[in-house]
Amino acid sequence: MNEYHMTPGQFREEGKKLIDWIADYYEQVEQYPVLSQVKPGEIKKQLPEMPPLSGEPFDKMLADVDRIIMPGITHWQSPNFFAYFPANTSFPAILGDLLSSGLGVQGMLWATSPAATELETRVMDWLAEMLELPQAFRSTSTGGGVIQDTASSSALAAVLAAREKVTRFSGNEKGVQQKLVAYVSAQTHSSVEKAVKIAGIGRENLRMIDVDEKFALRPNLLREQIRQDRESGFLPFFVCATIGTTSSNAVDPIRKIGEICRDENLWLHIDGAMSGTALLCPEFRFHADGLELADSFCFNPHKWMFTNFDCDCFWVADRQHLINTFSILPEYLRNQATESGEVFDYRDWHIQLGRRFRSLKLWFVIRHYGVEGLQFHIRKHVQLARWFAEQVSLSPHFELVTSPPFNLVCFRHNGTDEFNLQLMNEINLSGKIFFSHTKLAGRVVLRMSIAQTHTTKKQVERAWQLITETAERLRNN
Amino acid sequence: MNEYHMTPGQFREEGKKLIDWIADYYEQVEQYPVLSQVKPGEIKKQLPEMPPLSGEPFDKMLADVDRIIMPGITHWQSPNFFAYFPANTSFPAILGDLLSSGLGVQGMLWATSPAATELETRVMDWLAEMLELPQAFRSTSTGGGVIQDTASSSALAAVLAAREKVTRFSGNEKGVQQKLVAYVSAQTHSSVEKAVKIAGIGRENLRMIDVDEKFALRPNLLREQIRQDRESGFLPFFVCATIGTTSSNAVDPIRKIGEICRDENLWLHIDGAMSGTALLCPEFRFHADGLELADSFCFNPHKWMFTNFDCDCFWVADRQHLINTFSILPEYLRNQATESGEVFDYRDWHIQLGRRFRSLKLWFVIRHYGVEGLQFHIRKHVQLARWFAEQVSLSPHFELVTSPPFNLVCFRHNGTDEFNLQLMNEINLSGKIFFSHTKLAGRVVLRMSIAQTHTTKKQVERAWQLITETAERLRNN
Numbered sequence: 001m002n003e004y005h006m007t008p009g010q011f012r013e014e015g016k017k018l019i020d021w022i023a024d025y026y027e028q029v030e031q032y033p034v035l036s037q038v039k040p041g042e043i044k045k046q047l048p049e050m051p052p053l054s055g056e057p058f059d060k061m062l063a064d065v066d067r068i069i070m071p072g073i074t075h076w077q078s079p080n081f082f083a084y085f086p087a088n089t090s091f092p093a094i095l096g097d098l099l100s101s102g103l104g105v106q107g108m109l110w111a112t113s114p115a116a117t118e119l120e121t122r123v124m125d126w127l128a129e130m131l132e133l134p135q136a137f138r139s140t141s142t143g144g145g146v147i148q149d150t151a152s153s154s155a156l157a158a159v160l161a162a163r164e165k166v167t168r169f170s171g172n173e174k175g176v177q178q179k180l181v182a183y184v185s186a187q188t189h190s191s192v193e194k195a196v197k198i199a200g201i202g203r204e205n206l207r208m209i210d211v212d213e214k215f216a217l218r219p220n221l222l223r224e225q226i227r228q229d230r231e232s233g234f235l236p237f238f239v240c241a242t243i244g245t246t247s248s249n250a251v252d253p254i255r256k257i258g259e260i261c262r263d264e265n266l267w268l269h270i271d272g273a274m275s276g277t278a279l280l281c282p283e284f285r286f287h288a289d290g291l292e293l294a295d296s297f298c299f300n301p302h303k304w305m306f307t308n309f310d311c312d313c314f315w316v317a318d319r320q321h322l323i324n325t326f327s328i329l330p331e332y333l334r335n336q337a338t339e340s341g342e343v344f345d346y347r348d349w350h351i352q353l354g355r356r357f358r359s360l361k362l363w364f365v366i367r368h369y370g371v372e373g374l375q376f377h378i379r380k381h382v383q384l385a386r387w388f389a390e391q392v393s394l395s396p397h398f399e400l401v402t403s404p405p406f407n408l409v410c411f412r413h414n415g416t417d418e419f420n421l422q423l424m425n426e427i428n429l430s431g432k433i434f435f436s437h438t439k440l441a442g443r444v445v446l447r448m449s450i451a452q453t454h455t456t457k458k459q460v461e462r463a464w465q466l467i468t469e470t471a472e473r474l475r476n477n
Numbered sequence: 478m479n480e481y482h483m484t485p486g487q488f489r490e491e492g493k494k495l496i497d498w499i500a501d502y503y504e505q506v507e508q509y510p511v512l513s514q515v516k517p518g519e520i521k522k523q524l525p526e527m528p529p530l531s532g533e534p535f536d537k538m539l540a541d542v543d544r545i546i547m548p549g550i551t552h553w554q555s556p557n558f559f560a561y562f563p564a565n566t567s568f569p570a571i572l573g574d575l576l577s578s579g580l581g582v583q584g585m586l587w588a589t590s591p592a593a594t595e596l597e598t599r600v601m602d603w604l605a606e607m608l609e610l611p612q613a614f615r616s617t618s619t620g621g622g623v624i625q626d627t628a629s630s631s632a633l634a635a636v637l638a639a640r641e642k643v644t645r646f647s648g649n650e651k652g653v654q655q656k657l658v659a660y661v662s663a664q665t666h667s668s669v670e671k672a673v674k675i676a677g678i679g680r681e682n683l684r685m686i687d688v689d690e691k692f693a694l695r696p697n698l699l700r701e702q703i704r705q706d707r708e709s710g711f712l713p714f715f716v717c718a719t720i721g722t723t724s725s726n727a728v729d730p731i732r733k734i735g736e737i738c739r740d741e742n743l744w745l746h747i748d749g750a751m752s753g754t755a756l757l758c759p760e761f762r763f764h765a766d767g768l769e770l771a772d773s774f775c776f777n778p779h780k781w782m783f784t785n786f787d788c789d790c791f792w793v794a795d796r797q798h799l800i801n802t803f804s805i806l807p808e809y810l811r812n813q814a815t816e817s818g819e820v821f822d823y824r825d826w827h828i829q830l831g832r833r834f835r836s837l838k839l840w841f842v843i844r845h846y847g848v849e850g851l852q853f854h855i856r857k858h859v860q861l862a863r864w865f866a867e868q869v870s871l872s873p874h875f876e877l878v879t880s881p882p883f884n885l886v887c888f889r890h891n892g893t894d895e896f897n898l899q900l901m902n903e904i905n906l907s908g909k910i911f912f913s914h915t916k917l918a919g920r921v922v923l924r925m926s927i928a929q930t931h932t933t934k935k936q937v938e939r940a941w942q943l944i945t946e947t948a949e950r951l952r953n954n
Binding site: 003004005006008009010011012014015016018019020021022023024025026027036038040041042043044047049050051052053054055056058060061065068069070071072073074076077084087088089090091092093094095097098099101102103104105106110111112113114115116118119121122125126127129130149150151152153156160163169170189190191193194197198199200201202203246247302308309310325326328329330331332333337340342343351352353354355356363364366367368369370371372373376377436437438439447453454 | 480481482483485486487488489491492493495496497498499500501502503504513515517518519520521524526527528529530531532533535537538542545546547548549550551553554561564565566567568569570571572574575576578579580581582583587588589590591592593595596598599602603604606607626627628629630633637640646647666667668670671674675676677678679680723724779785786787802803805806807808809810814817819820828829830831832833840841843844845846847848849850853854913914915916924930931
C-alpha cells in the first residue's frame, strides 16, 4: 500500500522533531551570524551533482539542513536583523501555513473549496475594518480584497485594472495602442516600473515625478506633467502613491494626489507594502488621509504583521475592472456556483489560476494577537525607531536624514559615502547585526529597519553601541 | 518580553497537536464527502463579522477549523478525488514547506540567503537530469531553471522573454508597437490567453490553431497561419505547445512545431504543467521528442509530483532574455555578490521581488522518494488510468473519447450531454468520489484524473462501479 510513501506514523514522529527543530531555532537564532558568511558556490558544491536514485531517511535530510544549509542562511528572523525591510514571522503564522500545506486545498474557484474563498473574504473585510479602509473596499460594497503573493503582483494587478478601466482593453485590445502613461515618484518601489514593462506600456512611458525634501511626491509637478502629457497626445491613466517608501519611508500626500486623479480620471494605487500595517493604530492613520480617493490599496502582512511570506493584501474600490482583466473561463472549470454569480472566484482576481488556502495564516495571526496585540507590537517598534533616531540626533558624529514616521531610521555618519559604506560593511561582516544602505539626494544613507518580531530595546541599544564604537575605531585608524 | 507572542514552549505543544491533526486528517480523509456540500455564504455567516480585539487560545482556533472550516473543504487530498487535475501533496513536502515557513528566509537575492538560491539551482539541475531535459536548460550552460508559483506565471514569463528577444523591449519600448502575434492550439491552457492579455499584446493577437482527432495542434495549419500573418504585416513571435493538455491530455507534436519555430525565429514554450512529471520515466519521454528545439519548458511538481502547492518548475535555454525582462536594481538592493556577476538573483527571473525558500520541499520530496520511488508512483497512476480506460472500452454503455497517454481518462456515456452531466452531478453530490467534465469536439466528456498521492486500485475500482451502477439506475428511471 504505502510503497515509498512516508506513513502517517512516520510523519507524526518526524513532524514533531521538526517542530522542536524550529522552536530550538528561534531560541538560538541570536547565536548565528545574521548575514551569511559563505562565498558564491560554497553551498552548491556540498550538494551532490546527481539526484538520489533511492530514497533517504528524514534524519539524514535534517542533518544536511544543519550542516549544509544553515551556514548559507541570512537570518531574517534574528532580532538583530535590521536590513532592507522586515519579513517577520510568528509562531501562529507558521502553524496556519502548516495547516494550509496539510489540507492541500487548491482554492482557484469557490467550488473547489468554499471555505478557502469565504474565509479569505471575511478576513480581508476584518482587515479593512482594522485599518479603517474606505467603505468601497469592503466585499459588501463595490470592491473587495484578495490575498496576492507580493506587492509586486498587486502593483501589476493595479496597472492592469487601470488599463482595463481606461481603455476597455479586454473588449477592445486596440485601445492599448494609445500611448498610456503612468506616474510614480522618484522614490516609488521598482515593482511599478517592472509592472509597466510587463504590461507592455514600457519604461519610457513611466514618469518619475520629483520629490520634496522629505522624499514625498510633489503634487504640483504631477499635475503639470499630466497636463504636458495630454498636450503631447499621451493618455495618462495611472498613479502610484506610497505610504512609507522602501528607501526612506516617505509618505506621499495622498489627498492632494487623489484630488488630481479624480479631476483627471486616473487610477490611484496606494502602495502601503512596508508601512501600511501602521494603520492598525489610529494615531498613524493621518498618513492615509484621502484614501477614499484611491482605486486600490495594498499592504504586506508578510513584512510587518507577523505573517510569514507570502501574504500581500490587495483591495480595489470597484472589483469589476479587476475581474474583467483576469477572468477567463474554460469549459473544464465551469460550475453552477460560478454561473450563479453568487460567489467570488479568486482566480479572477490575480495572475495565477491555482492558489493555496491563503487566508489561514492571516486568520491565525489576527486571532492569536487580537487587534490590541498587533497594535502593541507596532507601537513598540515605532518607539524603538524613535529612540534610535534620538541617539543619532544627539551624536556629534551622525546625522538623521529623515525624521522616521514609522519604524525605519535613515541616518549617516558625517563625511564621505565611502566611510559610511565601510562602516556598514565592517559591522555586517561581524555577523552581530545586519543593516543596509540606500542613496538619498545623491548621498549614501544607512538604514535601520526596526521591525523584526522579537526585536526589543536590548538589541537596538546594542546595535547603536556597535555602530558608534565601530565608527570611532574607523575614525581613529 | 513576550507580550502577546506565542512562546517557543507553546509552539512546541500546539505544533505537535497540529502535526497529529494533519496525520489524523490523512488517516480519515475518506470519511469526508469529497466535494464540499455547503451553499454560498454558509461558511462566511459562521465567522464573526468583526475581528477579535483580544487574542484567543490556539485550541479555540483549531476547534473552529473542525467546526466551521472542514465542512467547506473539497478534499483534494482524498484518494477519491478524480476532478480537474491533481494537486497532490506528500508528507515530506509538507515538512519541507514547514521548514521554509520556520526559517522565514526572504530569498530575493543570492545575498539575502545564499543557500536558498544555491539549493534551488542544484535541485533544478537535478530535475533537468531526472526528466532528461536538453543540455541548454542547465544552469551550467546558457539557461537554467527557477521555481515559479504556477504554470500561469511561467507562461507569462515565457511570453515576456519571447517579446524581449524579438523586440528588445526593455531597451526599445517602441518595439512592442509592432503587431506581435502568438500561437497556441485550441486546446492550450487558458493561462496563455491570460498572459497575452497581461502583456498588452491582446487576445485578438492570439491565434488558436485547430487540432487533429487526438486534440493535438496541426503543424501545417500553424505554418500556414504564420505565413498569412507575416503577409498581413504582423510579427509572429511565440508558440506554446503542450505535453498533456488540461482538457484531454493531448500531446502536441513538439519536433514538428519546433522546426517551424526555428525556421521562423519564434520562441517555443512547452507547457508540461500537468503531465511533464511523466518524463521521469524513460518510457514516456518519446512524448517530449524535439524538446531541444524549445526555448522554455515548465511542469508542476505541485500537480503530479507529490510536492504541495505552489511549485512550478520553469527552465529557459537562454537565461539572458528572461533576466533582461525582469531585472531592476534599486540602490537599496545593491550588493557585492550581485555586482560580481557570479551569482543568480532569482528576483530577476520572475514577477515577484520577494520569495520564500522555495526549493526546500522539492529537495525533501526528491530525497525522500528517490528517482525510483517517484517513477514507481507515476507508473502506478498510469496503469490505473489504463485499467479504467479498458473498463470503459469493454462497456456497452460508455465510450472512450481518447486513448489516455498518461493518467487522465476522457470518456462518456452513450447519448446526450445532459445525461452525462446528470450522471456526473449525481455522483459528485453523493460525496463518494469527485470527478469533472470538459467539452471535446462540441460534446460533453467526463474526465477521471487518476493521480492523487494515495489513490490505489481499490478507489479506482469503486469509482468505476459507482459510475456504472449510477448510470444504470438513471437509465432505468
